[in-house]
Amino acid sequence: MRIGILALQGAFAEHKKMLENLGAECVELRQANDVIDLDGIVLPGGESTVQGKLLRELNMFDKIQKLIEQGLPTLATCAGLVLLADEIVNDDNVYFKTLPVSIKRNAYGRQLGSFDTVSDFKGIGEFDMKFIRAPYIVDAHGAEVLAEVDGHIVAVKYNNQLALSFHPELGEDNRIHKGFLQMVQKYSCQ
Amino acid sequence: MLSEQVELNRGLAQMLKGGVIMDVTTPEQARIAEAAGACAVMALERIPADIRAAGGVSRMSDPKMIKGIQDAVSIPVMAKCRIGHIAEAQVLEAIEIDYIDESEVLSPADDVYHINKRDFKVPFVCGARDLGEALRRINEGAAMIRTKGEPGTGDIVQAVRHMRKMNSEIARISSMREDELFEAAKELQVPYELVQYVHENNRLPVVNFAAGGVATPADAALMMLLGAEGVFVGSGIFKSGNPEKRAASIVQAVTNYKDAKLIAKLSEDLGEAMVGINENEIQLIMEERGR
Numbered sequence: 001m002r003i004g005i006l007a008l009q010g011a012f013a014e015h016k017k018m019l020e021n022l023g024a025e026c027v028e029l030r031q032a033n034d035v036i037d038l039d040g041i042v043l044p045g046g047e048s049t050v051q052g053k054l055l056r057e058l059n060m061f062d063k064i065q066k067l068i069e070q071g072l073p074t075l076a077t078c079a080g081l082v083l084l085a086d087e088i089v090n091d092d093n094v095y096f097k098t099l100p101v102s103i104k105r106n107a108y109g110r111q112l113g114s115f116d117t118v119s120d121f122k123g124i125g126e127f128d129m130k131f132i133r134a135p136y137i138v139d140a141h142g143a144e145v146l147a148e149v150d151g152h153i154v155a156v157k158y159n160n161q162l163a164l165s166f167h168p169e170l171g172e173d174n175r176i177h178k179g180f181l182q183m184v185q186k187y188s189c190q
Numbered sequence: 191m192l193s194e195q196v197e198l199n200r201g202l203a204q205m206l207k208g209g210v211i212m213d214v215t216t217p218e219q220a221r222i223a224e225a226a227g228a229c230a231v232m233a234l235e236r237i238p239a240d241i242r243a244a245g246g247v248s249r250m251s252d253p254k255m256i257k258g259i260q261d262a263v264s265i266p267v268m269a270k271c272r273i274g275h276i277a278e279a280q281v282l283e284a285i286e287i288d289y290i291d292e293s294e295v296l297s298p299a300d301d302v303y304h305i306n307k308r309d310f311k312v313p314f315v316c317g318a319r320d321l322g323e324a325l326r327r328i329n330e331g332a333a334m335i336r337t338k339g340e341p342g343t344g345d346i347v348q349a350v351r352h353m354r355k356m357n358s359e360i361a362r363i364s365s366m367r368e369d370e371l372f373e374a375a376k377e378l379q380v381p382y383e384l385v386q387y388v389h390e391n392n393r394l395p396v397v398n399f400a401a402g403g404v405a406t407p408a409d410a411a412l413m414m415l416l417g418a419e420g421v422f423v424g425s426g427i428f429k430s431g432n433p434e435k436r437a438a439s440i441v442q443a444v445t446n447y448k449d450a451k452l453i454a455k456l457s458e459d460l461g462e463a464m465v466g467i468n469e470n471e472i473q474l475i476m477e478e479r480g481r
Contacts, residue, residue, distance in 0.1 A: 030445055031449070054442065114202065
């Protein structure tokens with residue numbers, strides 16, 4: 001299994017470490033040429049404005065968008081969710097638009113609004129969730145809701161896309177990454 | 191176990207990695223920086239080169255000016271307080287700044303004590319010239335470290351010196367026998383647990399950026415090659431001929447710091463770089479403030 005980790009900016013190294021510990025082969029995606037022979041892709045946390053800009057400047061945008069549309073298993077956290085969303089209620093910039101949800105950027109305010117909580121994640125159970133200047137999902141439309149915190153949707157799945165507001169890559173708990181690798185396994189066996 | 195807040199604050203620094211944090215003095219500059227791909231901006235009244243030129247005491251910026259910048263952009267906004275100035279830090283926390291830089295660029299308010307950053311909910315970044323300084327700041331509660339370099343000079347030599355020194359000391363600690371760590375902790379004037387962390391993980395417990403003297407895409411790439419996890423650019427952007435283009439080029443250079451062909455392209459037609467001041471020409475040595 002060869003997982004591409006978008007490594008333009010942000011916390012990509014943390015995802016890489018977690019997936020490598022689970023036995024996956026990971027490759028950092030920094031240029032268009034890196035996007036080749038992938039069984040899955042991770043869109044990490046960071047600043048979506050920076051990642052979105054670099055995706056276009058480095059000619060990676062169309063290539064990755066097409067792969068996601070064609071069914072490549074995708075794990076997106078925080079800024080990654082922003083990149084996937086079809087609509088951002090407080091920002092006119094949208095990116096891949098492959099995930100039919102409406103989100104709010106920096107929905108909990110500035111860093112002083114960042115928080116950590118334990119909540120239920122569908123199919124996994126209680127999970128320690130770290131929200132850092134995080135977005136949340138205002139309307140999940142057709143996507144399956146996997147987790148909610150204080151009445152706001154913070155995790156969804158839509159076909160091949162698993163998108164989270166919070167950061168499972170920052171803790172020790174790798175169950176979500178394991179679940180993602182199962183999605184990848186199923187996909188590559190098809 | 192680290193407290194929840196410490197993890198969240200170190201976590202924000204992790205999200206900034208691979209990015210460029212730019213000094214800005216107006217909402218307009220902040221918008222230019224964001225559009226050019228800055229992962230955060232540092233709001234301050236005068237950039238370091240102008241602080242140098244103006245002389246006198248330099249202090250925390252006007253909160254109103256900082257708020258103007260907070261309203262102008264969606265990326266994190268940082269601001270500087272003077273070393274040891276607890277009240278300035280409290281003011282910055284009160285206006286919900288995302289990160290406080292307890293900075294040697296401003297005139298120190300306390301020549302002995304740094305701020306007890308553990309008392310704050312908001313995260314701090316601090317400058318360091320070597321491993322001892324870095325771990326002392328982390329012990330005081332800093333959630334992110336940057337090299338001091340020599341701000342406002344456009345001269346990269348001090349930042350390189352600080353990054354190399356940090357790296358060689360980390361390598362030294364990593365290669366020690368466990369029973370030697372106690373003596374190392376004594377030498378570095380830091381708690382044993384921090385030295386033990388460096389020994390086991392071969393890195394600082396927090397994210398480490400380069401700062402002080404970065405003026406070109408190649409400077410930024412150099413710092414990344416030396417192990418920086420991201421770059422602060424202070425005077426280098428808005429003191430140059432074409433800030434938009436230079437800023438965007440530095441952002442791309444940080445992401446693809448190993449691709450010399452791309453950096454060659456990024457270095458073309460950038461206009462005039464900031465005028466540099468050499469090490470032996472400067473009168474005010476900022477890096478010696480706060481040890």
